[in-house]
Amino acid sequence: MGLLTDIRDSITRAVDRLFAGSEPKRIGIYGPPNAGKTTLANRIASDWAETEMGTESHIPHETRRATREENIEIERDGKTVTIDIVDTPGVTTKVDYKEFLEHDMDKEEAIQRSREATEGVAEAMHWLREDVDGVIYVLDSTTDPFTQVNTMLIGIIESKRLPVLIFANKTDLDEANVTRIENAFPQHETVPLSALEGDNMDSVYQKIAEYFG
Amino acid sequence: MAGTSSANGVQIDLVSGSRMDALTSMEKIRMILDGVRAGNIVILEEGLTPEEETKLIEVTMAEISPDEFDGIEVETYPQPERGGGGLLSRLIGPDRPKKLTVIGPANQIETLHKDESLISALVSRQ
Numbered sequence: 502m503g504l505l506t507d508i509r510d511s512i513t514r515a516v517d518r519l520f521a522g523s524e525p526k527r528i529g530i531y532g533p534p535n536a537g538k539t540t541l542a543n544r545i546a547s548d549w550a551e552t553e554m555g556t557e558s559h560i561p562h563e564t565r566r567a568t569r570e571e572n573i574e575i576e577r578d579g580k581t582v583t584i585d586i587v588d589t590p591g592v593t594t595k596v597d598y599k600e601f602l603e604h605d606m607d608k609e610e611a612i613q614r615s616r617e618a619t620e621g622v623a624e625a626m627h628w629l630r631e632d633v634d635g636v637i638y639v640l641d642s643t644t645d646p647f648t649q650v651n652t653m654l655i656g657i658i659e660s661k662r663l664p665v666l667i668f669a670n671k672t673d674l675d676e677a678n679v680t681r682i683e684n685a686f687p688q689h690e691t692v693p694l695s696a697l698e699g700d701n702m703d704s705v706y707q708k709i710a711e712y713f714g
Numbered sequence: 715m716a717g718t719s720s721a722n723g724v725q726i727d728l729v730s731g732s733r734m735d736a737l738t739s740m741e742k743i744r745m746i747l748d749g750v751r752a753g754n755i756v757i758l759e760e761g762l763t764p765e766e767e768t769k770l771i772e773v774t775m776a777e778i779s780p781d782e783f784d785g786i787e788v789e790t791y792p793q794p795e796r797g798g799g800g801l802l803s804r805l806i807g808p809d810r811p812k813k814l815t816v817i818g819p820a821n822q823i824e825t826l827h828k829d830e831s832l833i834s835a836l837v838s839r840q
Contacts, residue, residue: 594771595785595820596778612780619775626768626775647828649788653767660764 525572525583526713529633531625531658533650534561534591536639537670541696542570542588548702549573554588560604562618564590567628575706582714589628590621592650629657635664635713642669642693643676646685655686664712667691668705673698724755724822724837731760731812739766743773750786750819751777755837761790761815787823789833790815 530538539555546554550573555564567589575582596618601611629636636658640646658665667686669679673695683691692708694701727749734742742762747770749756762770770786778785790813816823816833827834 592771593785594774594788596775597784597820598780615778615780619778623772623775626772630765630768649790649825652790653764653771653788657764657768 525585526634527569527585527587527632528635528637528709528713529587529589529625529628530637530639531589531629531654532591532639533641533648534593535559536591536641537696538591538639539564539588541637541639541668541670541694542568542586544696544699544702545573545575545586546570548706549575554586561600562591562596562614562621564588565614565617565621566590567621567624575710577707577710577714580710580714582710584709584713587628587633589625590618592622592625592654594650596622629654629661633663637666637668637709638689639668639670639696640682641671642679642682643671643674646682651685655689659688665689666708666712668696669693670696672700724753724839726755726757728757729759731758734758734760739763739769742766743770746770746817747773747777747786750817751783753819753822753839755816755818755823758815758817761813783819785820786817787820787825787835788815788817789825789828789835791831791833 530542532538540557542554543557546552550570552570554568554570557563567587569585569587571585573584573586575584596615598608598611598615601614602608606614638651638655638658640651655665667682667689669677669682669691671677672679672693677693679691679693690708692701692704694705729745737745743766746756746758770788774786777783816835818835818837822838824836824838825833826836
C-alpha cells in the first residue's frame with residue numbers, strides 16, 4: 502500500500518512538473534537589512550528541503566552573498582510547486598562601517614564587513630535585474646515601511662512586471678503593525694507572518710503556490 | 715555643476731528634465747555621484763527610471779569607501795499610479811518617472827518627514 506502510494510505520488514508529481522512545462526521559477530527574497538529574509542529562507546528550506554540556507558543574526562548585513570536553494574517542492578491542494586529560492590543581502594543605499602563597531606567588532610573587521618556588504622547589495626541588484634522570476638519582499642512589521650529603499654525596490658520590481666508578494670514579518674513582536682505595510686503598498690497582497698516562530702506559514706505557502714506555481 | 719560645497723554652505727544642483735534627457739544612463743549616474751561625492755545636494759526635476767535606479771545603487775555600492783564615502787540618501791515623492799495595468803499601459807510600458815528626486819551624501823542629509831506632498835530634510839555641512 503505504502504509502495505503503491507509512493508509510486509502514485511511520484512507519478513503525479515512527475516506529471517504535474519511535465520505539464521508545468523518549465524524550469525522551476527527563481528524567487529528572490531528581497532527587502533531591507535534585518536527584515537528577516539534569511540530566517541524566512543531557512544524556514545522554507547527546512548520545511549520543504551530539510552536544510553538551511555544561511556546564518557541568522559540581529560547584526561545588519563549578516564547575509565553578504567546571494568545564496569540559492571534549488572528545487573524546493575511545496576505541496577498545496579494536491580499539487581506540487583517547485584521553485585528555487587534565492588536569499589539576497591539586504592538592500593540599502595548606504596553602508597557605514599562605524600555601525601558595525603557597535604556590535605563588538607574591531608575597526609578592521611567592521612571595514613571588511615562593510616566591504617562585503619556593499620558587494621552583496623550590488624550582487625542583489627544584479628540578480629533582480631537579470632535572474633529572478635518573482636519576488637518575495639520581506640518587511641519588518643515593527644518598522645516604518647515608507648522608506649525610499651522600499652519605494653525604489655517595489656518600483657523596480659513593478660517596472661520589470663515580476664510577480665511580487667509582500668511578507669509582513671515579525672508579527673510575534675508587540676510593536677508589529679501589518680496595517681501600516683498594507684497601506685504603504687496597497688497595490689500588492691500583504692501576508693503577515695513570523696518566520697522565526699513559524700506563525701501563519703500555511704498562508705505563506707498557499708500564496709507562494711498561488712503566485713509562483 | 716562642477717562646484718563643491720564650501721566651508722560656509724552646501725551647494726544645491728537643480729537639474730532640469732531636458733538636461734537629463736540629453737544624457738545616457740551612465741552619464742546621469744556619473745553626474746549624480748560626482749555631485750554627491752563633492753558634498754552637493756542634487757535635485758532632479760524628473761528622476762531616474764527604475765533601471766537607472768538599480769544601476770545607481772550598484773555604482774554607489776562600488777564607490778563606498780571607509781571614512782571617505784558612506785553612500786547616498788535618496789528621496790522622491792511616491793510614484794504615480796501606472797494606469798492600473800490596462801491594455802494601453804501594457805503596450806507602451808510604464809509611465810515616464812517624472813518624480814522630483816533629491817539625492818545627497820548619506821552623512822549630510824537626513825529625512826525629517828515625508829508624505830505624498832512634502833519632503834522635509836535636514837542638510838548639514840561636511
